[in-house]
Amino acid sequence: MFKRVARHTIKEDMKDFPVVTILGARQVGKTTLVKQIFDANDNVLFLDLERDADRNRLSDPELFLTSQNFKTVVIDEAQVMPEIFRILRPIVDENQRPGQFILLGSATPSLVKGVSESLAGRTSYVHIHPLSLRETLIRDVYMQWYTGGYPKSVNATSKRARQRWFSGYIDSYANTDINAMFGLNLSPVIIKKMWQMLSHHHGNLWNAETFSRALGVSGTTVNRYLEYLQGAFLLTILQPWHSNLKKRLVKSPKVYLNDSGILHHFHAIPSLIQLFGHPICGASWEGFVLHEIIKHLPDDCSVYFYRTQNGAECDIVITRGDRVVAACDAKFSSSPQAKRGFVQSLVDLNTENGYLITPASESYNIHKDIKVISLLNFISELKSW
Numbered sequence: 001m002f003k004r005v006a007r008h009t010i011k012e013d014m015k016d017f018p019v020v021t022i023l024g025a026r027q028v029g030k031t032t033l034v035k036q037i038f039d040a041n042d043n044v045l046f047l048d049l050e051r052d053a054d055r056n057r058l059s060d061p062e063l064f065l066t067s068q069n070f071k072t073v074v075i076d077e078a079q080v081m082p083e084i085f086r087i088l089r090p091i092v093d094e095n096q097r098p099g100q101f102i103l104l105g106s107a108t109p110s111l112v113k114g115v116s117e118s119l120a121g122r123t124s125y126v127h128i129h130p131l132s133l134r135e136t137l138i139r140d141v142y143m144q145w146y147t148g149g150y151p152k153s154v155n156a157t158s159k160r161a162r163q164r165w166f167s168g169y170i171d172s173y174a175n176t177d178i179n180a181m182f183g184l185n186l187s188p189v190i191i192k193k194m195w196q197m198l199s200h201h202h203g204n205l206w207n208a209e210t211f212s213r214a215l216g217v218s219g220t221t222v223n224r225y226l227e228y229l230q231g232a233f234l235l236t237i238l239q240p241w242h243s244n245l246k247k248r249l250v251k252s253p254k255v256y257l258n259d260s261g262i263l264h265h266f267h268a269i270p271s272l273i274q275l276f277g278h279p280i281c282g283a284s285w286e287g288f289v290l291h292e293i294i295k296h297l298p299d300d301c302s303v304y305f306y307r308t309q310n311g312a313e314c315d316i317v318i319t320r321g322d323r324v325v326a327a328c329d330a331k332f333s334s335s336p337q338a339k340r341g342f343v344q345s346l347v348d349l350n351t352e353n354g355y356l357i358t359p360a361s362e363s364y365n366i367h368k369d370i371k372v373i374s375l376l377n378f379i380s381e382l383k384s385w
Contacts (some may be wrong), residue, residue: 002135002151005032005295006126011037011125014072014099021078021103021119024128026177027169029151030104031076033128041054043074049080050076061087061356065101076316079181082114082126089117090286106181109233113183120241126297132295141359141375145288148261159270170195178232186225188213194225198235198255199266200353204282205252206237226255232256236291241304241317241324241349248264252308256287263287268292282332289330289357293318296382301325311343314354325385326353328378334361338370346370 006022010033013020022030030049034097038044045068047054063083065295066072078084088101103123109115130149133141147153147162150169154280156162174192179185193215201210201372206226215296229235238254257263263284269275273283276363294303298329305318306327327349329342336356346354346369356369373381 001036002029002131004029004036004128004135005132006128007033007037009126010034013126014102016098017122017124018096018098019088019101019103019119019123020099020126021109021123021130022104023108023143023233025130025153026106026173027150028128028130028233028375030128031108032151032157034074034102036105038072044069044074044195046076048076049084050077053227055103056080062091066091072099074104076104078105079107079112079115081108082112082183083116085109085115086117086121089122092119092122095110096307105325106177106232107128108233111182111228111231129291129295130261132292134296135266136381137352142264145274145285146264146269147360148259148264150259153261166262170265171263173232173234178228181232182227182228186228190217190225191229194222195229195234196266198229199257199263201255201307201315202257202263203254203286205250207252207257222358229284234262236287236294238303238305241306241319242323243319250309252307257292258291260284260288261319262289285332285359286330289328290309290316290377292375293382294377295329298382298385301385306345306349308348310344311341312348313339313341314345314349317349324349324351326355327351328355328357331356331358331372333358336372338366343367343370 010022012019024030025339049055075084092100107158114295131151131154132149134142136144136154152165156165178191187240197211197214207224210220212219230237236256236258238256240250242249264275267278267280269278275281297303300320302319304319305315306317307313314327315325315330318326325341327346336358353370356372357375357378358372360374361372363371363377365371
């Protein structure tokens with residue numbers, strides 16, 4: 001049992017919105033989190049749309065849902081019944097009582113075939129990520145980086161159990177889940193091959209032509225597969241920062257797998273020690289730092305990367321509106337040095353807050369505008385922004 005950071009957000013949103021929509025990849029802990037919020041005395045009804053019995057209860061969904069007065073109805077795997085969004089809109093328009101419905105979904109609603117209505121203005125959206133360092137309370141940053149943040153991986157009793165779980169998870173997504181969630185007929189072989197290829201391009205610029213040639217499909221098809229992998233919360237597509245800068249900028253996004261455990265499984269890395277010497281080590285640490293920042297980012301902040309044709313570069317740009325709050329580089333080193341490109345990026349971005357984020361170093365300044373800091377300490381600073 002883990003105490004999820006989003007628990008407080010969900011409870012507060014239930015006081016303000018008639019619908020709360022909770023989104024995240026399968027097995028990330030959405031259902032467990034919602035069940036933790038309620039106790040035995042709460043007036044709540046759970047429906048899992050992947051169970052035939054629960055779907056049968058919704059044979060006349062409008063009649064059934066309007067009859068659940070003064071209950072909170074939790075609808076798990078809502079994308080299985082895409083018409084639910086259309087049905088809920090008039091119900092909540094007629095009765096604005098907060099906390100009527102909680103929708104749990106493993107797919108971005110806008111990509112689900114058959115979703116014809118938006119609940120904009122009627123729902124909040126809460127994104128559940130793989131477990132963060134704060135949620136697992138693991139002080140061994142290295143081990144969580146290796147295992148990733150899925151509860152089944154964090155709690156695995158052996159390396160074999162963890163590897164078997166990841167194998168089944170990947171096969172299930174490729175063979176069944178993505179097509180079922182979005183109402184598609186994509187090739188399971190291409191889904192899995194592309195996912196594996198992306199693990200080898202983790203943290204690199206997206207180039208559709210490279211994937212198109214390797215997979216033997218068109219660039220349009222490759223971009224479509226990428227969109228659905230992102231829509232299933234398996235990838236992060238990090239956009240470049242380019243606000244009002246008169247520079248020759250790199251315009252392609254970077255692509256990261258959302259969980260370091262899955263990344264390491266694709267690379268068949270058997271242990272943490274083996275990871276330290278693996279070619280993916282630096283890019284993997286960069287992705288882990290990026291996702292820990294995303295998990296703890298204030299609501300009014302966004303993340304990008306920055307790179308120019310002239311060599312200025314930083315891994316993570318944190319912005320608030322049009323202002324750059326901080327520029328960060330992930331460094332897998334106990335005594336990192338700032339590269340010239342990073343120093344130039346601070347000038348270009350007009351920020352005095354440069355960070356080199358390491359696994360476990362002490363905090364100290366190597367330049368008046370550049371601070372070396374451990375990931376845990378940076379997260380603590382981020383909470384106060």
